[in-house]
Amino acid sequence: MQKIITAVLAAALIGGAAYHFKVLRSNFVIADQGSFMAGGTVLHHTGKYTSPYSPDGQTFHGDHAYVFWQKPFKARKYPLVFIHGIGQFSKTFETTPDGRDGFQNIFLKKRFAVYLVDQARRGRAGRSTEKATVEPVFDEQLWFDRFRIGTYPNYFDGVQFKQGKETLGQFFRQMTPNIGRQDFNVYADAYAAVLEKTGDAILVTHSQGGAVGWLTARKTDKIKAIVSYEPGGSFPFVKDENPTAMKAESGQGETVEIT
Amino acid sequence: MQKIITAVLAAALIGGAAYHFKVLRSNFVIADQGSFMAGGTVLHHTGKYTSPYSPDGQTFHGDHAYVFWQKPFKARKYPLVFIHGIGQFSKTFETTPDGRDGFQNIFLKKRFAVYLVDQARRGRAGRSTEKATVEPVFDEQLWFDRFRIGTYPNYFDGVQFKQGKETLGQFFRQMTPNIGRQDFNVYADAYAAVLEKTGDAILVTHSQGGAVGWLTARKTDKIKAIVSYEPGGSFPFVKDENPTAMKAESGQGETVEIT
Structure with missing residues (x-):
């Protein structure tokens, strides 16, 4: 009878736990x-x-950054702070255009x-201390090339980007001035002020955000690591270890000597 | 013995279920x-x-809206679509300034x-088909009054807004041009295009967004209800049922006759 109780109990616990883990696995559980x-x-x-008048x-x-944060159930030790690149905003790291x-x-x-x-003067952080004139710029096909989707209007072979007008429209619309x-x-x-709020964290930077991330690292001691995708902009090197500048299609391959 | 099995089983199930519901209740479970x-x-x-050059x-x-959406585990039938008012963006409905x-x-x-x-030409939907000049405008104390926090620099008695520089800074920074x-x-x-993506939904509008919401309702059949907080801007009324315009401090209490 002891065995029967154990078996029934085990079955119930396994069944309940299976449902519990299915819920946890198939949802974002956000603390x-x-x-x-x-x-x-x-x-x-x-x-x-x-x-008032x-x-x-x-x-x-003005000139602040805007942050939307999510902390999952049983979060890992270090949060990821995402730094977007030129022309885009935090959307870079959200749902893909397809x-x-x-x-x-x-x-x-x-x-x-x-x-x-969203970095200062971009997207939700659009409250700038400097005057700006913003107008439609006809350069979307440049960004098709620059983001390495292909050579407009041709897509690269095997590119992981669904071809079609709808996806391309979403991609163009995720740019903002x-x-x-x-x-x-x-x-x-x-x-750096964001990092004061997050505490120790890992930066994940994209493109021009690469240069911004390295510069941020000189303004705070809260960065435990930087993961940089396709870094653009200037590359900081210690004085006397500064290599010859690389040539970049965007003209942004120079290095910056720091002391 | 049957009773013992049942009791043990019930205890195990109740214990497991209690933990499960505690996890569900103390977290945002997002499908x-x-x-x-x-x-x-x-x-x-x-x-x-x-x-490209x-x-x-x-x-x-340009002139699209930007949407961030979250669908919870076991969501109710109709989603809520939030429409912000003048000068602000979706932040209106996120974490409060305090x-x-x-x-x-x-x-x-x-x-x-x-x-x-974020409505077209605001925040993350800042890609406008029209040229704009944006500059710092010194009117934050006006918004302190207009959003009914008090009569600057005095807070209203019992206002649900934590007093202090940090909170006020967050409030001012949640405006964007x-x-x-x-x-x-x-x-x-x-x-209206957002509603085509959400399907049948309930609008929740704030301030000037009130007028925008009612106008949206004339452009789509997907709105099941509108909840409007402190609606500003023009009020639509059917022809011949158009009342005398109300006087508003913002000068935006007029009605619009529709046919």
């Missing part, structure tokens, strides 16, 4: 998620505040906390 | 999540495409699928 802005500066208009004494907060999971979902399922950031002058120091200052 | 752009238009530059024959996609859960998290926990949208002219039809067209 918490939220958003915040980090870093940036505050401009103060001259004069004394007297009325006069600029006198009013403020303008609807597959991006790094956000892939790494959440691998139990990494993920911090998706700079609001204000490009300034790596402004971006890196804001990312 | 799927992702992002996409919806609606918008495509501009074509004159000429024939010959080179010439605008001839190149395209510009760090509490916003509608995104609150309604996810109540098993609603949530679609957080229009990229291109304000155009409710452009916004509503893009929201």
Whole structure:
């Protein structure tokens, strides 16, 4: 009878556990998620505040980064902080233009906390302390080439990018303009402020974000590692170890000597 | 002995189920999540495409909405589509400036699928078909008053908004500029395209988004209900049922006669 009890109990526990793990495995189980802005500066208009309808004494907060974060159930030790590249925003790491999971979902399922950031003066962090004129620029076919989908209008053989108008439209629409002058120091200052909120973390950078990531590493001690995909922009090297600049199609292969 | 088996089995099942429900209750269990752009238009530059470095024959996609969506485990029938108001973006419905859960998290926990949208020419949907000049505007103290936190610099008695510099900074930074002219039809067209992707849904609108939501309802048959918080902008009424315009502090209390 002892055996029967044990067997029935085991069957019940295995059945319950199987359902439990099926739920955990087939869903994103997120302990918490939220958003915040980090870093940036505050401009103060001259004069004394007297009325909401006069600029006198009013403020303008800008040049911060925006962060949406998700921490999974039983998260790993270090979160991933994603740094996008030129022309895009955090969408780089979300759903792909053809609807597959991006790094956000892939790494959440691998139990990494993920911090998706829009750099200062881009996307949700569009509140810039500098005046900017933004207009439609007819250069989408350049980005088709530059992101190595193919040589427009031809796709590379075997490219992992679903061919068709719908996917290409999603890809073009995931670009968004700079609001204000490009300034790596402004971006890196804001990312360093993000790291003050995350604590020790791993940076995952893409393209021009490579240069921004390395610059950020000089402004905070919270970066435990940097994973850089297709890094563009300037490459920092210690003085006297600075190699000859590489030639890049984008013209951005130079190195920067640091001391 | 039958009773003993039943008791042991029940205890095991209750224990396992208790843990299972604790995990489900204390986490966001999300069946799927992702992002996409919806609606918008495509501009074509004159000429024939010959080179990525010439605008001839190149395209510009803009005026779409951007959507981040999350569908919880065992979601309710109708998703919620959130429409922000003037000056802000989807952040309106995320973490509050003082760090509490916003509608995104609150309604996810109540098993609603949530679609957080940035309207065309705002935030992550900043790719506008119209030229825009954006500059820092010193009007933050106006927004303190307009969002009914108080009469700057005084907070209203009992206001549910943590007082202090950090919270106020987060509030000011959750504003972001229009990229291109304000155009409710452009916004509503893009929201209607969002509804084509969500299927039947409930709109939750805030402030100026109220007017945008009602306009959207005239462009799609997918809206099952509209919940409007502090609606601003124009109020649509059927011809001959159009009441006298209300006076609003923002000057936006007029009605629009529809046929």
